[in-house]
Structure formats: C-alpha cells, structure tokens
Amino acid sequence: MSVLEVSNLQKSFGSTDVLKNINFSLERGEILSIIGSSGSGKTTLLRCLNFLETPDEGIISCNGDILFDSSNPKTLTETEIRKNRLHFGLVFQSFNLFPQYTAMKNVMLAKELLAKGRPDYKSNKKAILTEIENEAKALLAQVGLSDKLSNYPHELSGGQQQRVAIARALALNPEILCFDEPTSALDPELTGEVLKVIKQLADRHTTMIIVTHEMQFAREVSTKVLFMDDGYVVEYDTPEEVFGNPKEERTIRFLERYSNGLE
Amino acid sequence: MTFTAVTLKLLEGFETTFLIFIITLVAAIPLGLIISFGSMSRFRPLSWLTRTLVWIIRGTPLMLQVIIVFYGPGLIWDNVRGLTRMSSVLVAFIINYAAYFSEIFRGGIEGIPRGQYEAGQVLGMTKRQIFFRIILLQVIKRIVPPMSNEIITLVKDTSLARVIAVREIIMEAESFISTYALIWPLFYSGAFFLIFCGVLTILFQFIEQRLSYFRV
Numbered sequence: 001m002s003v004l005e006v007s008n009l010q011k012s013f014g015s016t017d018v019l020k021n022i023n024f025s026l027e028r029g030e031i032l033s034i035i036g037s038s039g040s041g042k043t044t045l046l047r048c049l050n051f052l053e054t055p056d057e058g059i060i061s062c063n064g065d066i067l068f069d070s071s072n073p074k075t076l077t078e079t080e081i082r083k084n085r086l087h088f089g090l091v092f093q094s095f096n097l098f099p100q101y102t103a104m105k106n107v108m109l110a111k112e113l114l115a116k117g118r119p120d121y122k123s124n125k126k127a128i129l130t131e132i133e134n135e136a137k138a139l140l141a142q143v144g145l146s147d148k149l150s151n152y153p154h155e156l157s158g159g160q161q162q163r164v165a166i167a168r169a170l171a172l173n174p175e176i177l178c179f180d181e182p183t184s185a186l187d188p189e190l191t192g193e194v195l196k197v198i199k200q201l202a203d204r205h206t207t208m209i210i211v212t213h214e215m216q217f218a219r220e221v222s223t224k225v226l227f228m229d230d231g232y233v234v235e236y237d238t239p240e241e242v243f244g245n246p247k248e249e250r251t252i253r254f255l256e257r258y259s260n261g262l263e
Numbered sequence: 264m265t266f267t268a269v270t271l272k273l274l275e276g277f278e279t280t281f282l283i284f285i286i287t288l289v290a291a292i293p294l295g296l297i298i299s300f301g302s303m304s305r306f307r308p309l310s311w312l313t314r315t316l317v318w319i320i321r322g323t324p325l326m327l328q329v330i331i332v333f334y335g336p337g338l339i340w341d342n343v344r345g346l347t348r349m350s351s352v353l354v355a356f357i358i359n360y361a362a363y364f365s366e367i368f369r370g371g372i373e374g375i376p377r378g379q380y381e382a383g384q385v386l387g388m389t390k391r392q393i394f395f396r397i398i399l400l401q402v403i404k405r406i407v408p409p410m411s412n413e414i415i416t417l418v419k420d421t422s423l424a425r426v427i428a429v430r431e432i433i434m435e436a437e438s439f440i441s442t443y444a445l446i447w448p449l450f451y452s453g454a455f456f457l458i459f460c461g462v463l464t465i466l467f468q469f470i471e472q473r474l475s476y477f478r479v
C-alpha cells in the first residue's frame with residue numbers, strides 16, 4: 001500500500017489555476033524530489049499536502065486512509081485537518097523557528113502540547129516530559145547541534161536554524177517529511193550542512209518529499225523525481241530516467257535551461 | 264504661600280491627574296484590543312466602519328472630544344443631564360486612547376510573519392495554542408516601544424482635562440496665578456510630570472530588557 005496517494009488534485013487562486021489534475025503515489029521509504037521552474041506550483045502542492053491550502057478538488061490518502069476528499073465535508077473540519085496534518089512534516093524555506101524559544105524548546109513544544117491531551121498526562125507528567133526532552137536532545141544530536149540546545153534562533157546561523165527546523169519536524173514522527181527549497185534561503189557555504197542532514201535521513205529511509213532547485217542533490221538522493229510545469233505533473237520517474245533520459249519535450253527544455261545556468 | 268502648602272495643593276491635583284491616567288490606561292488597553300480585532304476583521308463592513316471611527320478619533324483633537332462628550336448630550340437632548348465632568352474626561356480619554364492603542368496592536372499583530380502561524384499549524388497546534396504559545400509574546404515585544412511612547416503622551420495629555428474644569432495638577436497650579444499672583448507653582452507642577460514620566464520610562468526599559476533575550 002502506498003504511503004501517499006494523490007489523485008486528481010486541483011487548486012486555483014481566483015482565476016489562476018495553479019494545480020491541474022495532479023496524480024502520483026509514493027511508497028514508504030521513497031525520497032521524491034519535485035523540480036520545475038518558478039511558478040509551476042511546487043510550493044502550492046506541498047502546502048496542499050500539509051493542509052495549509054485547501055485543494056479545490058481531489059483526494060489525498062495516507063496508507064490507504066483518506067485524509068482529504070474534496071467531496072466529503074467530514075474530512076474538511078478543522079479538528080480533522082489538524083489531526084491529519086500530523087501525517088506530514090514540513091520544513092520551510094525560511095525556517096520559521098519560534099524566536100522566543102531555545103532550540104530545545106522549539107523541538108519539544110508541539111510534542112508537549114500534544115502530550116497534554118493524553119489520558120495519562122496528569123499521573124505521568126514527569127516521565128512524559130523527560131521522555132520528550134530526551135527525544136529532543138537525540139534529534140538535535142542527530143542534526144549535529146548537541147552544543148546548541150539552549151541557544152535562541154537569532155544566535156544560530158541559517159544552516160543551524162534550518163537543522164533545528166528539521167529536528168522540530170521530525171519530533172512528531174511524521175510519515176512523510178516535506179521540504180520546500182530547504183537551502184535556497186541559505187548562503188552557499190551553509191547549504192552543505194543541511195543537505196548532509198537530509199542525506200542522512202535518506203540513508204535511514206525516511207519518506208521525504210523535497211522541492212528543490214539543487215538538481216545534483218535531487219539526482220543523488222532521490223528515488224523518484226517529479227517534474228512539474230504549469231500546474232501539471234509532466235514527468236514522474238526515477239532520477240536516472242528523468243535526468244538521463246527525459247521523455248517529455250518540456251522536461252528536456254527545463255533541464256537544458258538548468259544546465260545552461262538559467263534556472 | 265509656603266512651599267509645603269503649594270506642594271500639598273499640587274498633590275491634590277496630581278491625584279486627579281493620576282486617576283485620569285490609570286483609569287484610561289486600564290480601560291483603553293482591552294477596548295483597543297477589541298477595536299483592533301474589529302479593524303482586522305475579514306467582514307468588510309465591520310473593518311471599514313472600525314477604521315473610519317479610528318480615523319475620526321485620531322484625526323480630531325482630544326480637547327475637542329472632551330468638550331463634545333461633556334456638552335454634547337445636553338445640546339442634543341433637552342432633558343438629558345449628561346455625564347459629570349470627570350466621567351466625560353474619562354470617556355473621551357478612553358475612547359481616544361483605545362483608538363491609538365488599537366492601531367499599535369494591529370501593527371503588532373499584522374507584523375508577525377505568516378510563517379509563524381503556519382509553523383504552528385503544521386505541528387498540529389490549535390489556533391488557541393498558536394496564539395498563546397507563539398504569537399502573543401512576539402506581539403508584546405513588538406508593541407512595547409510604541410506603547411511606551413503613547414503612554415508617556417497620555418501622562419501629559421491629562422492636562423487637557425482642565426478645559427471642562429476638572430481640577431488636575433495644571434489647573435491647581437494655575438489657580439495660584441489668579442489668586443496669589445504666583446507663577447512658580449506652575450513651573451513646579453512640571454516636576455511632577457517629569458518624575459512620573461521618568462518612573463514610567465524606567466519601567467518600560469525594564470520590560471524591554473526582560474524581552475531582549477529573543478529577536479523578532
């Protein structure tokens with residue numbers, strides 16, 4: 001069973017159709033890179049998957065459970081959406097760390113708030129919080145920030161902030177971790193450390209969807225590549241096929257422009 | 264007139280000054296918050312109406328508003344007694360300052376990047392949690408400097424109350440001119456304002472200091 005199945009997803013803003021009939025599925029442990037020129041709808045697709053935008057049409061299911069169905073109002077309530085969001089994690093281009101909290105607290109906060117809803121929270125508070133704390137420490141160690149636990153976001157470099165953001169997204173154990181151009185707000189010398197962390201996650205077979213302009217990285221790390229153009233999925237295949245043997249005219253032109261340094 | 268006698272008289276006026284100040288402050292903050300929600304409402308007629316009212320209140324002198332609140336009701340309706348002098352001052356001040364505060368709150372709330380809300384949303388937080396755990400403190404940090412300016416202006420604006428003969432400190436000081444031909448009590452009253460504003464400045468600096476551990 002696919003971990004993610006998207007069928008007939010459509011989204012428009014006013015009269016602009018941004019996503020037009022998007023269909024694809026993803027298996028557990030796969031790493032999908034989404035490429036395409038600016039304005040093709042990549043960010044909008046990720047935002048729909050994380051329910052930051054409500055698609056106009058279509059179905060999103062995770063492990064066979066329908067999370068969103070435009071024709072079923074029950075899947076559209078706020079509580080339902082909030083619950084379904086937890087299947088996905090999202091790492092933003094601009095990190096969006098919470099400035100008033102330390103790196104540790106950024107990673108722990110959502111989990112603490114969720115834990116409050118547990119029936120055994122009152123009786124087990126101490127143990128639960130210690131566990132959350134230990135997990136956060138382990139996650140920050142995993143992204144190489146053991147020495148920055150008590151630093152505030154403004155005391156961290158862009159690359160460090162993005163790594164905290166990755167740890168924060170991982171804290172809720174999402175089925176699918178999404179990245180929207182995770183390195184494009186970073187100085188070139190800082191992209192490496194973030195890509196390295198994503199690469200490590202790939203080695204652990206974390207299911208990921210990465211919107212990226214780093215073609216070389218997409219080629220190395222992903223198991224699938226999806227090329228979008230003008231709101232359509234134009235090509236969806238292994239990186240070897242998409243990069244080495246593109247079948248669609250539009251893909252060929254995009255990759256050409258890219259290798260000429262225009263994209 | 265001894266220095267002590269003048270001081271006692273001025274303290275009497277200062278009590279009124281302080282009352283106008285503190286009641287206005289305590290009431291205008293929540294009212295300003297409500298007004299700011301009105302002006303940010305997605306329901307167009309409401310936000311339009313609120314913003315027009317704020318524009319009128321901020322676009323006319325507070326002194327005029329005090330006069331209107333005090334004399335207005337009696338002029339419009341023959342048999343209405345209207346508010347007392349002090350209540351009129353308070354009503355005008357509260358509305359006026361709520362309008363100013365509402366713009367500060369709106370600026371503070373609208374200035375929070377959308378990404379902060381979205382980061383909370385994708386982490387499964389409720390709207391309430393996002394507001395109280397993430398947004399609120401950032402808004403407070405942003406509005407402390409403009410609020411402290413406005414609050415210090417309020418201290419000095421209290422002297423407008425004398426246009427309808429509310430005996431705040433300046434009015435008390437002025438009465439020494441007419442009664443005893445003494446002008447120095449008026450200058451002396453300035454010291455009360457100076458000290459009061461000084462205390463407030465220190466207080467706001469302390470708050471800013473306490474919030475300086477993060478940046479927004």
Ligand SMILES: Nc1ncnc2c1ncn2[C@@H]1O[C@H](COP(=O)(O)OP(=O)(O)OP(=O)(O)O)[C@@H](O)[C@H]1O
Pocket residue numbers: 013016018036037038039040041042043044045
């Ligand atoms: N909230 C919105 N309101 C109106 N139009 C929008 C909105 N969000 C996106 N769009 C439009 O949708 C189209 C796709 O935008 P999107 O951000 O998904 O592109 P993208 O592929 O992520 O581009 P980039 O590579 O530049 O990030 C663009 O034409 C954009 O102007």
Ligand SMILES: [Mg+2]
Pocket residue numbers: 042043044180
């Ligand atoms: Mg984008």
